[in-house]
Amino acid sequence: MNSHASLIERLTCQLGQLAVPLAYPSQELRQLVEARLDALPLPGRGCTLERWRALAAVGACDLSLAKLYEGHTDALAILHELGAAGHAEADTPSTWAVWAAEAPGARVRLHVDGDSARISGTKAWCSGAQDVSHAVLTAWAPDAEQPQLVAVALRQPGVSISTAAWQAVGMAASASADVHFDEVPAQQVGAAGAYLARPGFWQGGAGVAACWLGGAAALAQALHRACDPASGRPPDAHRLAALGRVDVQLAAAAALLRETAAWIDAHPQADAQWMALRARQCVEAAARQVLDETTRALGATSLCRDAAFARRAADLSVFIRQSHAARDDAAIGGQLAQRHSPGVPAWTL
Template identity: 55%
Template structure:
């Protein structure tokens, strides 16, 4: 498929395909529907249509954030495999990217005497582990080097626990711990390639587009109330603040997508950090203002809105907050001249 031909479905079309209001809906089923409709074949970052890729992430996030978490992981895996010449993707497979490491939950990649590679250890934050067919996993080889491996999840030696996830927000993504015991795996790229490739920060920037889509969904409830209720100066002021925050974030996302497409091999660290921090601030402001303006009603009586505002704060914690601010500040401080001329 051409990198520019994927049509962006309307919100109504996505809603009809996914039907998240159906009590039987589950994010894994939603991912299957998107995959079967060909909507997982997103333009690769830096190939001229990065904005379209981000618009799709934002559109899914506006519908259901647990689904978005699985969808983003699946589409990120496809992009990673394309960028570092990974193995082929089996038909009807669904992928996760499990690359968060904790000191007490690390996975070792070792080569057995027969030449096969196997995984041993415990991996935390394995989103969708109960329903995916494959995963890309960060691991460590016998030389202490960071590596990436792909693993089929239905084989012996892979055990999905029910441990590690107690949050109410993002509950449906079931980001549990998985243990590996001699599970067959295949190295993807050279050691360090996953972190060193240009697309690492392209993917990190794309998360900001998902945060943005969810924030817009929260704001849309206030917009609908303002359209159909008696004019209220306080509520309109809150809506005005939200409009400024979201439009500023949107402009920066569009600028960032264009920059990635113009310079796909450039270091996108600062760009990604700036986008993530800006959109995180905007989403946090939207949550604060919209819930104050709308009151308890939708929080208690609108299941979809209540789930969204419970999910979004948890999802936003993929940001590293002040640590990311400090990292960006260090990059800015290293510039020869101030970078803010209009």
């Protein structure tokens, strides 16, 4: 058994011992980090699918945990890709987040003086801010046209966190906060604009869809169990039809993720936007159908008397909104329209 398969096996074993839904996923994140179950293969290095299998396994367990785990492992990948992996190395395991959303009226300013850098301002949509120890985030130098990534320790003076605006039901436990910085020391990571320009941006963006797929598959498992003859219930034609439709959607989404992972490994320095967006949109569509089919087939009982199912359904409906919906469809179309040949290999066998 190779080391990556062993890691996924150990990760799955530890996840299987958790009682879901999780009340405090940040605690489980720390446990996974302390057990070195965050040491995923880097994307584009030949084992991207193994990386995504780990993300899907966490997503199947708990999507709020998956949100934090994906952010942590993405931060480690970013630091490695931009030659700043030393920031994540410490005697005490650190937990990381990536905060790159640029919300209106919430921008972090960067001031550089020689070798020192400080940040001030507010960053919105900061998942796990109350619990993670470090973050990689975007900040803006005066008159800059592109943001600069910085790494910052959060447990220091000048950092204040507010969850007052977070009124979520789905993904509530991921606790996305507003974080204010007041002249807080930070370390620059890469050059200005490197966050979006690096190949890993879209490689990581496709990996988020693996979390969605894991969450959708967990919902589908509940429908599968309800259709199992061993459950003692008579066969229900409507549930069986729903299970069939769910199977088609999840199998297609999983196949496209496998194809995308293989393409990324074969083209590690290429712009993966088209492949990543196509995979994300496919998985999002599958997740939406799984949500619809499972809740219709299982009825209100699953949403009202099964805490794990109800939480997964609420979490998944919010998490997939990380997609940009029709704007991502238009981006895919735009990529295709710019290609010289009208023949698209992915449409043929």
